Amino acid sequence: MYPKPIPPSHRTSRILYMTGVWAVLAIWLLPVAAIIMTSFRTFDDIMAGNYWGWPTKFNILENYAAIFQHTDMLVYFRNSLIITIPSVVLVLALSTMTGFVLSRHKFVGSTLLFAAFIAGNFMPYQVFMIPVRDLMVSLGLYDTYGALILFHVSFQLGFATLFMRNFIAALPGELFQAARAEGASPMQILRIIVVPLVRPALAALAILLFTFIWNDYFWAIVLTQTDAVKPVTAGLANLRGEWVSAWNVISAATLFVAIPPVLMFFLMQKHFVSGLTMGAVKG
Amino acid sequence: MTTPRQKMLERWTPALLLAPGLILFFGVIVFSAFRTFWISLHEWDGFGTAVYVGLANYRELWTDPQFWMSLKNNAIWLVVFLLAPPLGLAIALLVNQKIAGMRFAKSLFFMPLVLSLVTVGVIFSWFYDPTFGILAKIFGLFGAEAPALLSSERYVTFAVVFAGLWPQVAFCLVLFLAGLNNLDSEIIGAGRVDNARGWQMLRHVVLPQLKQVSFIAIAISMIGALRSFDIISVMTSGGPFGSSSVLAYQMYEESLFSYRYGYGAAIATVLFAIMLIFIVWYLANLLKNENGA
Amino acid sequence: MAHFTLTRRSFLATTAAASVSLSMPAIAQSRELVMISNRGNPGQRAALEKIAADFGQSAGVKVSVNNMDHEAHKTAIRNYLVASPPDICFWFSGERMRGFVERGLFADISDLVDREGWKKVVPSMSAVTVGGKQYGLPTSGTLWGLFYRQDTFDEHGLTPPETFEDLLTFGEKSKAKGLTPITIGTKNMWPASGLFDHFNLRINGLEFHQALMEGKVSYTDARVVKVMNTWAEAVNAGLFTQNATSYAWEQAAAALVQKRAGMMDLGLFIKQAFPKDELDQVRFQLFPTVDPSIGRFEDFSVDSIHIPSGAPHPEVAREFLAYFYQPDNLKAYIEPEGNVPARTDVDLTSDPLVAMATDALKQVDGTSQYYDRDTSPDVAQAGLKGFQEFMVHPDRVDRILPQIERARERAYGAL
Numbered sequence: 001m002y003p004k005p006i007p008p009s010h011r012t013s014r015i016l017y018m019t020g021v022w023a024v025l026a027i028w029l030l031p032v033a034a035i036i037m038t039s040f041r042t043f044d045d046i047m048a049g050n051y052w053g054w055p056t057k058f059n060i061l062e063n064y065a066a067i068f069q070h071t072d073m074l075v076y077f078r079n080s081l082i083i084t085i086p087s088v089v090l091v092l093a094l095s096t097m098t099g100f101v102l103s104r105h106k107f108v109g110s111t112l113l114f115a116a117f118i119a120g121n122f123m124p125y126q127v128f129m130i131p132v133r134d135l136m137v138s139l140g141l142y143d144t145y146g147a148l149i150l151f152h153v154s155f156q157l158g159f160a161t162l163f164m165r166n167f168i169a170a171l172p173g174e175l176f177q178a179a180r181a182e183g184a185s186p187m188q189i190l191r192i193i194v195v196p197l198v199r200p201a202l203a204a205l206a207i208l209l210f211t212f213i214w215n216d217y218f219w220a221i222v223l224t225q226t227d228a229v230k231p232v233t234a235g236l237a238n239l240r241g242e243w244v245s246a247w248n249v250i251s252a253a254t255l256f257v258a259i260p261p262v263l264m265f266f267l268m269q270k271h272f273v274s275g276l277t278m279g280a281v282k283g
Numbered sequence: 284m285t286t287p288r289q290k291m292l293e294r295w296t297p298a299l300l301l302a303p304g305l306i307l308f309f310g311v312i313v314f315s316a317f318r319t320f321w322i323s324l325h326e327w328d329g330f331g332t333a334v335y336v337g338l339a340n341y342r343e344l345w346t347d348p349q350f351w352m353s354l355k356n357n358a359i360w361l362v363v364f365l366l367a368p369p370l371g372l373a374i375a376l377l378v379n380q381k382i383a384g385m386r387f388a389k390s391l392f393f394m395p396l397v398l399s400l401v402t403v404g405v406i407f408s409w410f411y412d413p414t415f416g417i418l419a420k421i422f423g424l425f426g427a428e429a430p431a432l433l434s435s436e437r438y439v440t441f442a443v444v445f446a447g448l449w450p451q452v453a454f455c456l457v458l459f460l461a462g463l464n465n466l467d468s469e470i471i472g473a474g475r476v477d478n479a480r481g482w483q484m485l486r487h488v489v490l491p492q493l494k495q496v497s498f499i500a501i502a503i504s505m506i507g508a509l510r511s512f513d514i515i516s517v518m519t520s521g522g523p524f525g526s527s528s529v530l531a532y533q534m535y536e537e538s539l540f541s542y543r544y545g546y547g548a549a550i551a552t553v554l555f556a557i558m559l560i561f562i563v564w565y566l567a568n569l570l571k572n573e574n575g576a
Numbered sequence: 577m578a579h580f581t582l583t584r585r586s587f588l589a590t591t592a593a594a595s596v597s598l599s600m601p602a603i604a605q606s607r608e609l610v611m612i613s614n615r616g617n618p619g620q621r622a623a624l625e626k627i628a629a630d631f632g633q634s635a636g637v638k639v640s641v642n643n644m645d646h647e648a649h650k651t652a653i654r655n656y657l658v659a660s661p662p663d664i665c666f667w668f669s670g671e672r673m674r675g676f677v678e679r680g681l682f683a684d685i686s687d688l689v690d691r692e693g694w695k696k697v698v699p700s701m702s703a704v705t706v707g708g709k710q711y712g713l714p715t716s717g718t719l720w721g722l723f724y725r726q727d728t729f730d731e732h733g734l735t736p737p738e739t740f741e742d743l744l745t746f747g748e749k750s751k752a753k754g755l756t757p758i759t760i761g762t763k764n765m766w767p768a769s770g771l772f773d774h775f776n777l778r779i780n781g782l783e784f785h786q787a788l789m790e791g792k793v794s795y796t797d798a799r800v801v802k803v804m805n806t807w808a809e810a811v812n813a814g815l816f817t818q819n820a821t822s823y824a825w826e827q828a829a830a831a832l833v834q835k836r837a838g839m840m841d842l843g844l845f846i847k848q849a850f851p852k853d854e855l856d857q858v859r860f861q862l863f864p865t866v867d868p869s870i871g872r873f874e875d876f877s878v879d880s881i882h883i884p885s886g887a888p889h890p891e892v893a894r895e896f897l898a899y900f901y902q903p904d905n906l907k908a909y910i911e912p913e914g915n916v917p918a919r920t921d922v923d924l925t926s927d928p929l930v931a932m933a934t935d936a937l938k939q940v941d942g943t944s945q946y947y948d949r950d951t952s953p954d955v956a957q958a959g960l961k962g963f964q965e966f967m968v969h970p971d972r973v974d975r976i977l978p979q980i981e982r983a984r985e986r987a988y989g990a991l
Contacts, residue, residue, distance in 0.1 A: 001379070001466075001468065001471070002376075002379070002463060002466055002471050002484075002489050003376055003379060003380070004475075005380060005381060006380060006382070014382050017380065017382065018382050018383075018384060018385070018388075021377060021378060021385070021388050022388065024374075024377065025388055025391055025392065028374075028391075028392060028395075029391060029394065031395070031403065031406050031407065031410075031449065032391075032394055032395070032398070034406045034409070034410075035398065035402060035403075035406055038406070049412070049414060049415035050415070051409040051412070051415050051416070051417075052409070052415070052416070052417045052420060094303055094304040094307070095304065097300035097301065097303070097304060098300070098301055098304035098305070100300065101297040101300050101301045102301075105297045107297070111566070111570065113301075113305070114566070115562060115566055116308075116309075116313060117308065118502075118562050118565065118566070119316075119555075119558075119559070119562055120308060120312040120313060120316065121506060122506055122509070122510075122555065122558035122559075122561070122562060123312070123316055123319075123551070123555055123558075124509070124510050124512075124530075124531040124534060124551055124554055124555075125510075126512070126531070126534060126535050126538065126539075126547075126551075127315075127319045127534060127538070127547065127548055127551035128312070128315040128316070128319065129538070130318075130322070130329060130544065131314070131315035131318035131319065131322075132311065132315050135311065135314070135315070150307075150311065151311060153307060154307040154308055154310070154311035154312050155311070155312055157304050157307060157308045157312075158308065158312065159503070161304065161308075162499065162502070163499055166495040166496075166498060166499055166569075167465070167495065169495065169573060170465070170494075170495040172467075185289075185293050185296065186293060186296040186297060186300070187293075187296055190300070200461045200464045200465050201461055201465065203461065204457050204458060204460065204461030205461075207393075207457055208454070208457060211396055211397050214397075215397065215399065215400075217399075233399065236399055236401075237401075247402075247405060250401075250402060250405075251402060254398055254399045254402040255398075257399065258394065258397040258398050258399075261396075261397035262390050262393065262394060262397055265389075265390050265393045265397075265457075266386060266387070266390040269386050269389060269390075272460060272461060272464045
């Protein structure tokens with residue numbers, strides 16, 4: 001492990017180290033603190049420009065309750081889960097497959113294909129608006145979960161393939177040679193060698209994909225229009241008005257909406273264990 | 284013993300594995316990219332009839348002062364965003380310890396990435412507000428007047444990039460955390476035996492193993508720098524008068540506010556062409572590296 | 577592969593074309609109404625939902641109201657009107673409506689308007705009329721002008737300026753008292769273009785303003801230059817907020833509320849910036865005259881409600897409009913927002929700000945909507961940006977006007 005772990009016996013160093021981490025974190029999270037404070041303020045306070053001072057009145061319950069009173073947040077929340085989870089799973093599966101082939105099988109045009117995946121990544125996605133909308137309309141998917149899932153899976157495949165290909169390419173080549181020498185099929189290699197070894201990568205990728213898809217708002221407004229399918233970001237935006245936005249309620253909603261990705265990160269960390277060391281011992 | 288049928292199947296496995304991803308990616312993304320280029324050759328408001336104008340949009344772009352301003356700002360974004368990978372690595376190294384509470388601390392470091400960019404943008408613009416902002420309050424303590432950064436044609440881009448950098452660092456942090464956990468402990472152990480320490484250890488033993496991740500982090504930061512637009516939209520609307528606009532925002536503005544889809548598509552195509560330089564550079568480096576190793 | 581679930585709506589949309597034979601009767605019988613609302617005010621949203629629910633109950637219709645935020649809706653409407661229109665939607669009247677009408681995206685409801693005799697009670701019906709036909713119903717409008725606090729004025733012995741000269745004196749006086757004469761935040765650009773409207777309407781009148789908005793006059797015309805010169809005089813006299821581009825209207829309004837500024841040029845929604853118990857101090861004044869020979873012309877932005885021409889249930893939609901437009905319902909809908917009702921038989925003057933605006937409207941000889949609602953989006957964007965720059969650098973006028981003119985020429989053709 002790097003950096004060198006501080007052994008559990010050094011209690012003082014561990015406490016000191018953690019104190020240091022929290023100190024850095026305090027600075028790092030200043031803007032989050034501001035969002036939390038804003039979510040406690042009254043509307044009048046914000047209109048009066050009291051962004052950084054002590055709130056004249058704490059409006060905690062009202063603000064957080066307003067999220068659910070003013071929008072169908074729970075419906076949107078459910079929709080977001082319905083859209084995000086299958087998308088993430090599909091991208092993980094497909095990109096492991098494409099990444100594996102592109103890193104371990106040389107064929108004519110493989111570099112070009114890989115380049116295409118990277119290139120798709122680099123496009124500013126807003127320009128796809130009209131073509132993608134038209135495509136979804138002609139597929140009969142416009143204003144359905146399917147439209148968002150299909151788009152997110154296709155679009156995130158670019159980044160995910162780049163990511164997985166590089167991680168798989170970084171695995172020691174001897175493992176693959178040994179497996180082939182023993183007559184393992186590509187499918188077996190993928191299942192038995194690659195997947196366990198790239199677990200940390202898959203965990204990291206899952207976190208990132210979940211965050212990106214969960215946070216998407218642009219495609220939500222381009223591809224959906226009924227509340228029954230719109231994701232949580234639309235609910236967040238619903239709190240904004242033509243002239244006036246209640247930033248206190250929006251801040252509260254922002255924190256609420258951020259819970260699933262943070263939770264996801266927290267839970268996924270246990271998969272951040274080195275798959276390589278376990279495999280290398282056996283191999 | 285493998286039967287001929289199995290052999291056949293094995294030969295085709297890579298193709299079968301590749302197929303679903305390829306179909307989706309080419310069917311949706313690459314197809315749309317080509318249509319975008321096609322649109323860029325037209326004068327189109329997004330839903331009327333499109334008029335073919337050849338390269339007129341590109342010619343107009345060349346003489347559009349806003350285009351050059353956006354391009355310059357993109358360069359600033361690019362340079363500042365390259366700070367994200369080292370900063371992300373630094374935090375990753377800091378938190379890559381197994382101490383009680385660290386998992387929770389890590390999750391908090393990750394937080395900037397998950398917050399709605401609109402809210403982040405609003406908070407940062409409150410930070411800079413010349414009357415109510417915290418910056419103004421700090422300057423006020425010393426009896427000075429804070430600079431109105433978001434009104435300054437010269438500094439506004441830096442003020443916005445700073446806000447955009449925050450989530451980007453969290454992004455790189457996740458990448459490096461995954462990378463650090465994929466290190467080969469034998470090599471690290473060997474390095475320790477050789478008495479490599481601190482900077483040397485990082486430079487000569489750890490970083491080479493993080494090459495792949497670093498590549499991704501750099502590429503993603505570049506993409507992020509070139510693609511960013513929402514935080515600009517919230518903090519300045521590209522202003523004052525276009526001086527904080529970038530190509531992605533200008534494209535958004537032209538297509539969605541001015542309803543000039545053809546022109547917006549032309550900006551996108553140019554942006555893509557610029558990115559192509561990075562893609563080629565990136566691929567060349569990547570392949571050279573792999574073949575070398 | 578993923579199994580894509582179709583929602584009921586898209587199912588209807590996609591099958592509608594193909595299912596003329598089989599499923600048609602079933603669909604025709606189930607009375608349904610789909611609405612897309614862009615209303616942001618929570619009170620107004622609740623009122624709309626109640627009206628919709630009441631209508632649904634009395635007419636035996638299944639009503640669904642879908643909410644969108646105002647900004648996103650501007651993008652979304654261009655998608656959904658083409659891809660899968662609802663039965664009812666909200667939009668702006670004037671030029672922005674005309675764009676959709678010209679493409680046949682909004683339904684003609686003239687017969688409904690005639691049948692209900694609405695023209696007699698709705699003076700702003702012209703705002704939804706194209707070629708003599710009505711394509712929507714005005715709901716309410718906001719009148720733009722100068723707001724101030726009576727207590728601030730009393731404290732400093734200020735009086736509301738009637739003429740441009742008064743305005744300049746007012747500026748000197750307020751500055752001497754340490755006030756920002758006119759607080760403005762141009763971060764979101766539109767407040768600056770409101771000033772352009774005021775000056776142009778005061779100097780060149782409504783007819784010229786409309787011609788300019790419709791692209792029939794060049795932005796480099798001497799009459800436009802004259803407007804800019806007068807405006808520059810006001811800017812150079814230090815009438816407006818320093819670093820205005822750093823502020824949205826909310827922060828600028830805070831200066832007015834906190835008695836650090838004299839006046840603010842805004843619509844009725846300014847009341848949101850005031851604590852409730854200070855609203856009784858708020859006063860309204862039309863923008864000062866510049867050329868006394870020109871009538872009182874003002875920006876009065878009208879919001880409206882429409883039936884898309886592709887609406888799946890147009891008959892139900894018409895029923896709903898008739899219900900919605902009943903004075904009581906319209907009143908319940910407008911009240912939370914506090915705008916001037918489109919119907920003269922809806923009385924909202926219990927709201928003091930609406931009362932002031934309604935009163936002021938009586939002196940008004942004619943109205944336009946607002947800069948970015950009156951002209952083509954392309955020109956509007958160039959203008960918004962140009963005017964924002966102008967208020968910081970009035971000396972750049974020689975570069976700014978030709979720039980807007982280029983957009984005008986692109987949108988409307990060479991003159």
